[in-house]
Amino acid sequence: MDTIPTAEMKAKVRKIEEKVWNGRDPAAFDEIATDDFVMRDPMGDRDLDGAREMIQAVLDGTPDLEFAIEDMFAAGDRIxxxxxxEGTNEAPSFLTKEPTGNHWRSSGITIYRFEGDKVAEQWDAFDYFGTMQQLGLIPAEAETEAEGGAGAPA
Structure with missing residues (x-):
C-alpha cells in the first residue's frame, strides 16, 4: 500500500487534530484511523475506542481546553x-477524580504512522508529570524540598 504524499498527510493530521481537540469531537479521529489503530502512550496502549474515551475524558475535565500545533514534520510514512x-481542570478528567480548579499548560509530541491514507499507529510522549504537578496531584520540587523531602539540604 502506497503512502499518501507528505503534504496531504500533514493536512489530514492538522485538520483532524483541530476537529478532535478544539472542535471537541473525538469521533473525528475515525476519519483517518485504520480499523486496527493503536495509540501507544506512557499511560498504556489503546485501540481506537480507548483513544476516543481518553480524549473525551480530557475534554470533559477541561471545558476551556485549547490545543495548538507548534511544529509538524514528515518523512516517509510518519508525521x-x-x-x-492548555486549560482549567473544572470537572473529573483523565487524570483527576475530582476537579482541582487548577489551570495547566503542557506539551507533547505525537508520531503518526500512515498505512495508505489512514493512521495505523501513533506514539505519544506527553508531559504527564508536569501536568500532574500543575493540577496539584503531586508536589512540585520546591514543595518537596520545603517539606524536608528528597533533595532538601541535610
Whole structure:
C-alpha cells in the first residue's frame, strides 16, 4: 500500500487534530484511523475506542481546553507533531477524580504512522508529570524540598 504524499498527510493530521481537540469531537479521529489503530502512550496502549474515551475524558475535565500545533514534520510514512494543550481542570478528567480548579499548560509530541491514507499507529510522549504537578496531584520540587523531602539540604 502506497503512502499518501507528505503534504496531504500533514493536512489530514492538522485538520483532524483541530476537529478532535478544539472542535471537541473525538469521533473525528475515525476519519483517518485504520480499523486496527493503536495509540501507544506512557499511560498504556489503546485501540481506537480507548483513544476516543481518553480524549473525551480530557475534554470533559477541561471545558476551556485549547490545543495548538507548534511544529509538524514528515518523512516517509510518519508525521511528527509537537503540540501544547492548555486549560482549567473544572470537572473529573483523565487524570483527576475530582476537579482541582487548577489551570495547566503542557506539551507533547505525537508520531503518526500512515498505512495508505489512514493512521495505523501513533506514539505519544506527553508531559504527564508536569501536568500532574500543575493540577496539584503531586508536589512540585520546591514543595518537596520545603517539606524536608528528597533533595532538601541535610
Amino acid at each position: 511528527a507533531v509537537r503540540y501544547t494543550l
